[in-house]
Amino acid sequence: MSSQPPTAPVDKEDNWGYDLYPERRGETPKTKWWQLAMFGGGQTNIERTNCERNVYNCFQNSPLVKLMYSALKASGCEIDLRRHIACEVCDVKVSGGYDPRLNQIVVCQNMARSTGMVQGILVHEMIHMFDACRHELDFKNVHHLACTEIRAANLTHCSFMSAMAQGDASFFRIKQQHPECVKTKAMASVLAVRPDLSKEEARAAVDKVFTKCYNDLEPIGRRVRRNSTDMIRAYSERGNYGYE
Ligand SMILES: [Zn+2]
Numbered sequence: 001m002s003s004q005p006p007t008a009p010v011d012k013e014d015n016w017g018y019d020l021y022p023e024r025r026g027e028t029p030k031t032k033w034w035q036l037a038m039f040g041g042g043q044t045n046i047e048r049t050n051c052e053r054n055v056y057n058c059f060q061n062s063p064l065v066k067l068m069y070s071a072l073k074a075s076g077c078e079i080d081l082r083r084h085i086a087c088e089v090c091d092v093k094v095s096g097g098y099d100p101r102l103n104q105i106v107v108c109q110n111m112a113r114s115t116g117m118v119q120g121i122l123v124h125e126m127i128h129m130f131d132a133c134r135h136e137l138d139f140k141n142v143h144h145l146a147c148t149e150i151r152a153a154n155l156t157h158c159s160f161m162s163a164m165a166q167g168d169a170s171f172f173r174i175k176q177q178h179p180e181c182v183k184t185k186a187m188a189s190v191l192a193v194r195p196d197l198s199k200e201e202a203r204a205a206v207d208k209v210f211t212k213c214y215n216d217l218e219p220i221g222r223r224v225r226r227n228s229t230d231m232i233r234a235y236s237e238r239g240n241y242g243y244e
Contacts, residue, residue, distance in 0.1 A: 096121030
């Protein structure tokens, strides 16, 4: 028996320690004195409008976000922007999250200020949402948690990061480092939500499900490389997976 809260937190970007998401507790974040001085207190609203505009842009223009939207819809979990996505002020430690209790994605308006960053958060969290929809994910089960974090890191974070960090480095090097990147990122995500686990336990959980979850590329179908046509190809081939 464990004494966890009813909803296990998800990861560092999406840590369901509700202290990181004051608005989830029904609090209105207080306007800071410098915001009052500089912006007359309207800053939070400007941030929210900006964030909502970025979210809307991603749903209009990002092939990956559109692909995830189609995949969720085809799986019976259609996203309604107003119901399932919320721009909120978060603790500065996080940039986004998936709240399994409400089946809602949080985009941290004070942290994610560019369309690119909002896109990264949306796709990562939509993979958690997809897994929750499709596989009846139990976020309290450490192997389920490890698997969805492996998939999110695999399909987005590590693919973007390795290409960015590597620049023109050979594809071979990226191929070699990619699984390590996914393991490291997934382990960090698992540990962030399960501080009760030791590093060894988190690594063991990631290792146990790694091969299966690393090779499960649904619904994107490929590891997306930055500045490549992968995103557009993935979106245009979505029919192969039965997503319209
Ligand atoms: Zn995550």
